[in-house]
Amino acid sequence: MVVRLLIAGFASLVAGLSYLTGLARLMTGLLIGFGAFSSFFFGMLFFLPIDAERSFFPVYEKAPAWPYFVIGLILAGMTVALFLVKPKPAEAEQVSAVHFKYLLGGIGGYIISLFLSSIYWFPSDAKKMSADPSSLTVEVLIGTSLFLLGVSISCYLLYRASKGISDSHPDLMRRFVLGFFAFFQFDKMPLLVTYLLIYSPETQIIFPNIAALALASYIPVGIFLLKATWDTREQ
Numbered sequence: 001m002v003v004r005l006l007i008a009g010f011a012s013l014v015a016g017l018s019y020l021t022g023l024a025r026l027m028t029g030l031l032i033g034f035g036a037f038s039s040f041f042f043g044m045l046f047f048l049p050i051d052a053e054r055s056f057f058p059v060y061e062k063a064p065a066w067p068y069f070v071i072g073l074i075l076a077g078m079t080v081a082l083f084l085v086k087p088k089p090a091e092a093e094q095v096s097a098v099h100f101k102y103l104l105g106g107i108g109g110y111i112i113s114l115f116l117s118s119i120y121w122f123p124s125d126a127k128k129m130s131a132d133p134s135s136l137t138v139e140v141l142i143g144t145s146l147f148l149l150g151v152s153i154s155c156y157l158l159y160r161a162s163k164g165i166s167d168s169h170p171d172l173m174r175r176f177v178l179g180f181f182a183f184f185q186f187d188k189m190p191l192l193v194t195y196l197l198i199y200s201p202e203t204q205i206i207f208p209n210i211a212a213l214a215l216a217s218y219i220p221v222g223i224f225l226l227k228a229t230w231d232t233r234e235q
Contacts, residue, residue, distance in 0.1 A: 012182070012183045012184065012185055013183065015027055015031070015179075015182035015183060015185075016179040016180070016182050016183030017179070018179075018182070019175050019178040019179035019182055020175050020176070020179045022171075022175070022232075024174070024175070024178060024228075024229045024232050025082060025083070025229055025232075027178075027182065028082060028178075028225045028226065028229040029079055029082050029083065031182065031187050031225060032075055032078050032079045032082065032222045032225060032226065033075075033076070033079045035075045035187070035190075035191065035218045035221070035222060036072045036073075036075035036076040036078075036079060037072075038191050038194075038215075039068050039069070039071045039072030039075060039215060039218070040068070040069065040072040042068045042194060042198065042211070042215065043065040043066070043067075043068030043069040043072065044065070045065075045198070046062065046063050046064065046065040046068070046208070047065055061208050062208075063208035063209050063211075063212075064209075067212035067215075067216075068212055068215065071212070071215055071216055071218065071219065074219055074222075075218060075219070075222055078222045078223070078226050081226070082226055082229065082230075085230075087230035087231070090163070090230070090231035091163065092165055092170075093163045093164055093165065094164070094165065094166070095164030095165060095166050095172070095173055096164065098164075099160070099161045099163070099164035099173055100161070102157045102158070102160040102161035103157075103158065103161035103177060103180075105154075105157045106154045106155070106156075106157035106158035106161060107154070107158075107180075109150055109153055109154035109157060110150065110151065110154040110186055110189070112150065113146060113147050113149070113150020113151060113153075113154065114147065114150075114189060114193075116143075116146060116150070117143040117144065117146045117147040117150070117193075118143070119143065120139045120140055120142050120143025120144075120146070121140055121143045121144075121193075121196070121197070137207065137210070140197070140207050140210050141210055141213075144193070144197070144210050144213050144214045145213070147193060147214060147217060148213060148214070148216060148217045148220075151189070151190070151217040151220055151221065152217070152220040155220045155221055155223070155224035156220075156224075158177055158181060158224060158228075159224050159227055159228055161173065161177050162174045162177040162178065162228045162231065163231070171232050174228055174231060174232050175232075177228065178225070178228055178229070181224075181225075186221075187218075187221050187225065189217075189221075190214060190215055190216075190217040190218040190221060191215070191218070193211075193214040193215075193217075194211045194212075194214045194215040197210055197211035197214055198211045
């Protein structure tokens with residue numbers, strides 16, 4: 001466990017420093033590309049037979065694989081567009097307190113959406129025993145929809161925060177916002193939620209169909225990373 005924490009901390013540090021040092025396009029390509037790879041991986045799981053005894057990643061329920069492949073193709077297209085599309089010049093906004101409010105709002109919205117949705121994702125033991133599966137599915141769907149909406153709004157606020165510039169450091173806010181986002185692994189939240197909805201042996205509640213909706217929240221994350229990277233001075 002300690003080794004895993006050290007590896008995760010080192011990866012976060014490298015990602016954050018890459019943005020701060022100007023390697024925005026490379027790091028954004030890696031992050032969005034990893035999301036595309038994960039989407040294809042989840043899709044391939046449902047091509048395999050259901051096997052609860054499988055060691056590397058057991059699947060307990062059958063679900064259509066095409067939503068995961070569609071999300072993977074969209075993210076892969078973003079990765080290609082990052083390197084091939086020539087962006088338009090970004091609009092300049094003098095940095096002010098409003099941009100820091102956008103930053104706090106984006107961070108707060110991201111965290112609140114995650115914890116608020118977890119109320120619907122992980123019901124109490126008493127509720128699991130008394131409620132029927134259909135009502136639990138509806139609650140998980142509500143929680144996942146709230147998560148998707150919260151991530152989308154938070155990414156918009158973070159993008160607005162990244163538009164602040166100063167005469168001496170035109171890319172300061174963009175690098176800072178992207179570095180902060182990558183350092184705290186906010187881009188991995190959709191993948192974590194998808195993993196929990198597909199593979200939850202502790203709770204014994206599996207929602208592979210709704211997991212695709214949770215994974216779709218990686219699309220607004222990718223759009224934010226893509227647009228903020230295009231707006232950097234180096235582009």
